[in-house]
Amino acid sequence: MAHEVKGVVARSKGAPVTVETIIVPDPGPGEAVVDVQACGVCATDLHYREGNINDEFPFLLGHEAAGLVSAVGAGVTDVAVGDYVVLNWRAVCGECRACRKGELQYCFNTHNATQKMTLADGTELSPALGIGAFVEKTLVHSGQCTKVDPAAPPTAAGLLGCGVMAGVGAAINTGAVQRGESVAVFGCGGVGDAAIAGAKLAGATTIIAVDIDDRKLEWARQMGATHTVNSKNTDAVEAIKGHTGGFGVDVAIDAVGHPAVFEQAFYARDLAGRVVLVGVPTPDMTIELPLIEVFGRGGAVKSSWYGDCLPSRDFPMLIDLYLQGRFPLDQFVTEAVGLDDVEEAFDNLRQGEVLRSVVVLDK
Numbered sequence: 001m002a003h004e005v006k007g008v009v010a011r012s013k014g015a016p017v018t019v020e021t022i023i024v025p026d027p028g029p030g031e032a033v034v035d036v037q038a039c040g041v042c043a044t045d046l047h048y049r050e051g052n053i054n055d056e057f058p059f060l061l062g063h064e065a066a067g068l069v070s071a072v073g074a075g076v077t078d079v080a081v082g083d084y085v086v087l088n089w090r091a092v093c094g095e096c097r098a099c100r101k102g103e104l105q106y107c108f109n110t111h112n113a114t115q116k117m118t119l120a121d122g123t124e125l126s127p128a129l130g131i132g133a134f135v136e137k138t139l140v141h142s143g144q145c146t147k148v149d150p151a152a153p154p155t156a157a158g159l160l161g162c163g164v165m166a167g168v169g170a171a172i173n174t175g176a177v178q179r180g181e182s183v184a185v186f187g188c189g190g191v192g193d194a195a196i197a198g199a200k201l202a203g204a205t206t207i208i209a210v211d212i213d214d215r216k217l218e219w220a221r222q223m224g225a226t227h228t229v230n231s232k233n234t235d236a237v238e239a240i241k242g243h244t245g246g247f248g249v250d251v252a253i254d255a256v257g258h259p260a261v262f263e264q265a266f267y268a269r270d271l272a273g274r275v276v277l278v279g280v281p282t283p284d285m286t287i288e289l290p291l292i293e294v295f296g297r298g299g300a301v302k303s304s305w306y307g308d309c310l311p312s313r314d315f316p317m318l319i320d321l322y323l324q325g326r327f328p329l330d331q332f333v334t335e336a337v338g339l340d341d342v343e344e345a346f347d348n349l350r351q352g353e354v355l356r357s358v359v360v361l362d363k
């Protein structure tokens with residue numbers, strides 16, 4: 001029997017989100033229904049609401065979630081009712097070009113639920129990143145459910161489902177930060193701070209946080225930044241060179257997704273360094289760089305989707321490190337809010353008031 005639950009919907013470009021009745025079908029073959037316990041508010045949800053991702057309104061927002069599997073469809077063997085899971089948006093297919101090469105972290109054909117969740121009038125919803133988790137129950141593909149240790153509270157664990165994983169992975173997977181290296185992270189929101197925590201985990205000895213907001217820089221220090229630069233009033237590239245013997249960093253991570261910031265990251269790295277773009281630009285943004293600089297500096301310019309993570313490998317690993325006190329997941333949670341508060345949480349995110357607001361479902 002289908003369930004009627006409450007969820008947060010973006011109906012049209014730029015319009016404030018509304019809490020609506022959502023119809024969640026019983027899981028079909030390969031699908032699972034998850035009772036969402038907590039779901040972080042990510043900048044990407046705001047990108048959806050602004051129409052920056054695509055025009056497939058209405059969206060069911062939310063995608064950084066943890067919860068309990070409450071039903072599974074035919075043929076599901078990887079998860080069972082009662083399992084505690086973090087939802088992921090990389091349910092590897094095993095068959096696409098990337099998977100066949102053994103590069104599962106680039107899977108081009110992520111599994112999602114086949115059935116649609118709808119509004120009460122039958123209008124089909126587009127779930128954000130194929131998840132949709134600002135809702136009491138959500139329907140996903142079973143491969144989108146990654147089991148983790150239930151000792152980790154859902155407010156913290158859910159954050160691995162997107163922003164924190166994207167940031168950590170940008171550092172340890174895409175950027176492949178090594179012990180003793182220097183790293184600069186531009187933009188110290190949830191994603192950038194996770195990149196800082198990831199760089200620390202990987203053993204970087206110089207970690208330079210760059211932001212235009214002093215409060216964010218203070219939080220970045222608590223995550224492991226060894227130096228901070230407010231790029232509103234300082235030349236970030238020069239400051240970073242100053243902290244690295246005049247050379248620039250081994251790895252420069254743009255966690256904003258803006259041409260001016262990308263350019264700073266590009267010029268702030270040492271010869272043969274790596275630039276990683278993990279912030280999401282809007283479709284109208286362009287960048288012009290002297291090709292001789294792209295060539296002459298060597299190294300790599302990479303983008304990082306979801307931190308090139310493999311959820312089955314990386315989520316349980318980060319949860320274990322968290323439970324051992326070696327990864328500061330709790331520090332990302334600034335406030336717990338209810339389903340009715342997502343619009344306010346967007347305002348707080350835009351104004352830099354929070355790292356993460358987390359929607360808690362029984363709040």
Ligand SMILES: NC(=O)c1ccc[n+]([C@@H]2O[C@H](COP(=O)([O-])OP(=O)(O)OC[C@H]3O[C@@H](n4cnc5c(N)ncnc54)[C@H](O)[C@@H]3O)[C@@H](O)[C@H]2O)c1
Nearest residue numbers: 043044166187188189190191211212257278279280305306
């Ligand atoms: N690649 C992925 O898989 C992935 C996953 C999740 C989020 N993202 C993207 O990552 C980006 C960051 O997300 P977030 O949740 O951390 O957002 P956020 O709003 O919390 O953080 C952005 C930070 O950038 C800072 N900033 C803004 N302009 C700046 C500038 N010119 N120079 C330096 N700092 C500046 C802000 O002060 C803020 O601290 C977004 O674009 C989001 O869509 C990407």
Ligand SMILES: [Zn+2]
Nearest residue numbers: 093096099107
């Ligand atoms: Zn694949």
Ligand SMILES: [Zn+2]
Nearest residue numbers: 042044162163
């Ligand atoms: Zn996200």
